[in-house]
Amino acid sequence: HSSQNEQDNRHFARAAKVAMVEPSDAQESKDFVKIACDISEKFDTPVIFRTTTRVCHSKSMVEFGERVEHVAPAYARNTRKFVAAPAHAYLNHPIVEERLKKLEAFGNTEAVEMGLNKVELNGSKVGVITASVSYQYAKEVFPEDTSFLKLGLTYPLPMDLIRDFAGKVEKLYVIEELDPFMEDQIKAAGIKCIGKELTGLCYELNTELLRERILGVKTSSKTSDVAPAKRPPALCPGCPHRGFFYTLSQNKNYVVTGDIGCYTLGFAPPLNCMDVCLCMGGGFTAGMGVSKSFEREGVTDKVVFGVMGDSTFFHSGMTGAAEVVYNKGKMIPCVLDNRITGMTGHQDNPGSGYTLMGEPTVMISVEKVLEAYGFAPIFTVDPQDLTAMKKAVDDAVAALKEGKQPAIVTRRPCLLIKRMKHDIAMCTVNTDKCRSCKKCLKVGCPAISIENGKAFIDRTQCVGCTVCAQVCPFGAIEKEAK
DSSP: OOSSOOOOTHHHHHHHTOEEEOOOSHHHHHHHHHHHHHHHHHHTOOEEEOOOHHHHTOOOOOOOOOOOOOOOOOOOOOHHHHSOOHHHHHHHHHHHHHHHHHHHHHHHTHHHHTTSSEEEOOOSSEEEEEEHHHHHHHHHHSOTTOEEEEESEEESOOHHHHHHHHTTOSEEEEEOSSSOHHHHHHHHTTOOOBOHHHHOSSSOOOHHHHIIIIIOOOOOOOOOSOOOOOOOOOOOTTOTHHHHHHHHHTOTTEEEEEOSSGGGGGGSTTTOOOSEEOSTTHHHHHHHHHHHHHHHHTOOSOEEEEEEEHHHIIIIIHHHHHHHHHTTOOSEEEEEEOSSBTTTTOBOOTTTTBOTTSOBOOOOOHHHHHHHHTOBSEEEEOTTOHHHHHHHHHHHHHHHHTTOBOEEEEEOOOTTOTTSOOOOEEEEEOTTTOOOOOGGGGGOOTTEEEETTEEEEOTTTOOOOOHHHHHOTTOOEEEEEO
């Protein structure tokens, strides 16, 4: 619903052979953390505490329990446990397998006593095994006489408990999202159940889907003749990334490999300035692969720009930058430095000069890191100065063709950074000069639209970055104080 991938993280518990606990609502999200910590201590194991988007976005009143402070045990050196050498792993593997057996036994008994795994016997006709937010959907959809086995410890599965529950109902469903993680294991244990053949393998579940797919009841709905306005995600008005992407979008021979951040929106119309976005750190490494492919195939009219933000650069981009230099990548890495982690909540990063707690710290220079790797020349530019931005791109392309290894750093703070004082102004349209060419719309700013055939700037959104004014060929957009 709200991410690039449908990733069922339950598989990690099975792959790593560690315990997994799943809450289904706000109260359990609080209570089960304590239980998960207790399981970790009792069985000497990591515990995956798995939440889903719907659980995280839910809200309700919760009751507090009694707070208990635990004193950490004194540090004791244990190289067999903490030094992951092959010889130690060989000795420890039987311990892991034995621990899983103990955890399964715990799930059959003690986990039920403490409410982690819960049996709700309401009738003998239909039973449902479920977990996480799927429990909430199933409770709302199935009739009142449906029995439930609601699992909070979902790995390892408590097979004795499941087998006992299955024997008390005539028909057994497994309701889960996304993959048949529990269903496959239950069927492998010889327990007959119904699951994904009805609920499907794609997308999140909800009450409407369950009613239709399980009970065959289609929910009636009312439609309106009024269509909602389409509001796709867009770079904010005044976003510093806009000038960078607009500049690159003017040359169809530029191939842009992007990354995970606000700047991913550079792919969207009207900028249309991103060819690839795979994963965090992939802006450089994917670009490296594309450039090597072009080189091998003799493609000479394309120039590859690898793009990522400053926080991504420090998080997982520096290794890719090293690879570009080391393997002689014929591409131009670009770090879009807006002085913050923009997309996910404005956390500070090693280049902002502040810790996550807001305390002043060393500010690591992107340029000095790139220089230490061997990039030269390095062009630092204000992306909202379109003339300077185009010159930086042209100079970097020329340097690349001369056999050098250039890099570009665009630097302008995100306007949403609260600790900074920003130069906010206002752009207005002189309708007498406007020729309705619509070129200003090509920068993709949400503040600009067409009204009565002329360009119009929404005063509640404009921050006076002047990118649109620089694009206008008739000088119809002017800047005024705000």
